[in-house]
Amino acid sequence: MKLKVCGMKFTENIQQVAHLQPDYLGFIFYEKSKRNFEGIIPDLPNSIKKTGVFVNEYKEIVISLVEEYGLDAIQLHGDESVEYVTDVKNQLAERRALFIEENKQIKKKKNQHKISKNEVEIIKVFSIKDEFNFNLLKPYLEIVDYFLFDTKGKERGGNGTKFDWKVLEKYPFEKPFFLSGGIGLEDVEEVKKILKSDLPIYALDVNSKFESKPGVKKIEELEKFKNKISV
Numbered sequence: 001m002k003l004k005v006c007g008m009k010f011t012e013n014i015q016q017v018a019h020l021q022p023d024y025l026g027f028i029f030y031e032k033s034k035r036n037f038e039g040i041i042p043d044l045p046n047s048i049k050k051t052g053v054f055v056n057e058y059k060e061i062v063i064s065l066v067e068e069y070g071l072d073a074i075q076l077h078g079d080e081s082v083e084y085v086t087d088v089k090n091q092l093a094e095r096r097a098l099f100i101e102e103n104k105q106i107k108k109k110k111n112q113h114k115i116s117k118n119e120v121e122i123i124k125v126f127s128i129k130d131e132f133n134f135n136l137l138k139p140y141l142e143i144v145d146y147f148l149f150d151t152k153g154k155e156r157g158g159n160g161t162k163f164d165w166k167v168l169e170k171y172p173f174e175k176p177f178f179l180s181g182g183i184g185l186e187d188v189e190e191v192k193k194i195l196k197s198d199l200p201i202y203a204l205d206v207n208s209k210f211e212s213k214p215g216v217k218k219i220e221e222l223e224k225f226k227n228k229i230s231v
């Protein structure tokens, strides 16, 4: 089971979490979040996918931050339409093709902007309260790599509350998804149970339940969680 730790903020803490080798680290580029990221991402092992989290952001800004930080994935956590997601995906693909072509011609080893080895993954978030109309996801199926199901709450994300996972019993697609929303160490048994179901859960996404304060993750608790879910 893959693990994404979201809401990273401080260099030393990022390095400590990276040491646990999660599959994804999330950096929130949303000014209204307590975890808004503005720093420099330290060098990370290639196995960790740097994920930028955006909420209804201007497309140009998403693209420029992907290039500035060499993001491997973007998590669209707002009300981004199918057209928006398609456009961002196409623009990223075009920029990537251009970058590869320029790089071939110039034969420069170092470039001003970094670029991920693979295409940028697109994760589209949907927040769930008590029920959910999965038909809403249909138009996104062709475009996104993963869905992420979070809990609808006061904030756009990082609310620290779980939704009723029974809602997912009606998930009708094969598209893999991240399970998110208030997952903590106390949920290990319930997590293990849902992982045994037929649902295409690709990754678990954790955040505020492992924090000592917004943006600071508790390393020992994360390590325990990671060990427990990988057994």
Ligand SMILES: O=C(O)c1ccccc1NCC(=O)[C@H](O)[C@H](O)COP(=O)(O)O
Pocket: 006, 007, 026, 028, 030, 033, 034, 035, 053, 055, 077, 150, 155, 156, 157, 158, 159, 160, 161, 180, 181, 182, 183, 205, 206, 207, 208, 209
């Ligand atoms: O965490 C935030 O502050 C945040 C703000 C705005 C958009 C997204 C945000 N977090 C993104 C995540 O992927 C969180 O991990 C997800 O919402 C679950 O958080 P939590 O309920 O704290 O486990």
